[in-house]
Amino acid sequence: MSIPTTRTREAASITILEEKCNACGKCVSVCSDFSLMLENGKVRVSELALYGCIGCGHCMAVCPEDAIEIQGREISPSDMYDLPPKEAAASYEQLLALYQRRRSIRKFRKKEIDNSLIEKILEAAKTAPMGIPPSDVHVMVLNGTDKCRAFAQDFCNYLKSLKWMVSGWFLAVMRPFWGKANDEMFRRFIKPLFRIYIENMEAGRNLVNYDVPLAMYFYGSPYTDPADPIVAATYAMHAGESLGLGTCMLGAVHPFIQNGGKARKLREKYKIKYASREGLFVIFGYSAFDYRKAIRRSFAEVSLI
Ligand SMILES: Cc1cc2nc3c(=O)[nH]c(=O)nc-3n(C[C@H](O)[C@H](O)[C@H](O)COP(=O)(O)O)c2cc1C
Ligand code: SF4
Ligand code: SF4
Numbered sequence: 001m002s003i004p005t006t007r008t009r010e011a012a013s014i015t016i017l018e019e020k021c022n023a024c025g026k027c028v029s030v031c032s033d034f035s036l037m038l039e040n041g042k043v044r045v046s047e048l049a050l051y052g053c054i055g056c057g058h059c060m061a062v063c064p065e066d067a068i069e070i071q072g073r074e075i076s077p078s079d080m081y082d083l084p085p086k087e088a089a090a091s092y093e094q095l096l097a098l099y100q101r102r103r104s105i106r107k108f109r110k111k112e113i114d115n116s117l118i119e120k121i122l123e124a125a126k127t128a129p130m131g132i133p134p135s136d137v138h139v140m141v142l143n144g145t146d147k148c149r150a151f152a153q154d155f156c157n158y159l160k161s162l163k164w165m166v167s168g169w170f171l172a173v174m175r176p177f178w179g180k181a182n183d184e185m186f187r188r189f190i191k192p193l194f195r196i197y198i199e200n201m202e203a204g205r206n207l208v209n210y211d212v213p214l215a216m217y218f219y220g221s222p223y224t225d226p227a228d229p230i231v232a233a234t235y236a237m238h239a240g241e242s243l244g245l246g247t248c249m250l251g252a253v254h255p256f257i258q259n260g261g262k263a264r265k266l267r268e269k270y271k272i273k274y275a276s277r278e279g280l281f282v283i284f285g286y287s288a289f290d291y292r293k294a295i296r297r298s299f300a301e302v303s304l305i
Contacts, residue, residue, distance in 0.1 A: 131225025
């Protein structure tokens with residue numbers, strides 16, 4: 001048995017290079033699939049594997065002798081590289097400063113973003129953890145202000161065809177099924193949002209993605225852990241911040257482009273391959289403002305048990 005994704009349906013194959021192996025057992029201990037076992041002083045592929053090698057690469061990453069090779073599920077020994085030195089990693093203070101300096105930016109200078117920065121953002125985002133490797137996160141990149149605006153325009157045109165979704169009769173019918181909180185959110189947030197997006201776009205103001213020079217949409221497939229695109233988007237956002245870009249997450253597009261024929265057409269136009277349980281846009285550009293203060297935030301609740 002193996003865990004399917006859109007990229008692979010097979011378990012990876014495991015090769016132990018016996019002439020190199022010193023039987024330290026590190027690979028056995030680190031394998032969360034229980035794919036490996038020590039028997040008579042030798043590492044063997046175990047019959048007790050949970051799913052079969054998922055290709056996480058942990059065994060290759062800990063082996064002191066380069067004595068184990070995983071092949072398949074989009075991983076091979078050539079994907080392994082030396083860890084950056086510990087001193088090169090951001091300290092807690094540096095990371096916290098990056099987080100504290102971040103604001104959601106919605107006003108941008110008219111300056112396009114160099115392709116090298118886009119590559120850097122994606123390179124960093126690829127390091128994000130995923131439910132099951134290999135990552136089944138897909139990314140649609142709108143590179144350039146014109147493309148971001150065209151998408152926003154198409155989205156607003158599409159929203160017009162969904163106005164029934166925020167009509168009085170539909171909300172009244174749905175309330176018993178989706179409950180008070182959804183009802184309130186639709187009436188007090190989503191319904192006005194439709195109008196705000198559409199009317200402003202008609203007046204030449206793009207409040208969907210703010211005429212930003214770069215937008216990335218992170219989404220999954222029917223196989224993806226729903227959290228994976230959100231985790232990757234968060235990594236991308238912080239990578240953008242570290243490169244001096246202003247960023248903002250946009251949650252309002254994804255839920256509306258999942259269901260129905262018109263949503264499928266919009267997805268096809270933008271090469272979005274799947275409807276996805278969760279997904280998130282992140283926009284990137286050069287902020288029109290310098291902020292002077294950070295804001296102390298709180299969670300709704302932290303329960304220490
Ligand atoms: C999941 C998520 C979705 C968001 N969606 C939008 C959006 O559609 N449009 C927008 O202008 N801001 C959006 N934001 C930005 C929030 O409004 C912003 O984080 C909040 O106002 C707090 O401001 P700060 O990020 O500067 O601390 C989103 C943020 C998150 C985390
Ligand atoms: S790649 Fe992961 S699952 Fe496969 S043998 Fe190594 S540690 Fe186990
Ligand atoms: S970690 Fe490497 S050297 Fe140690 S038992 Fe596993 S394959 Fe052998």
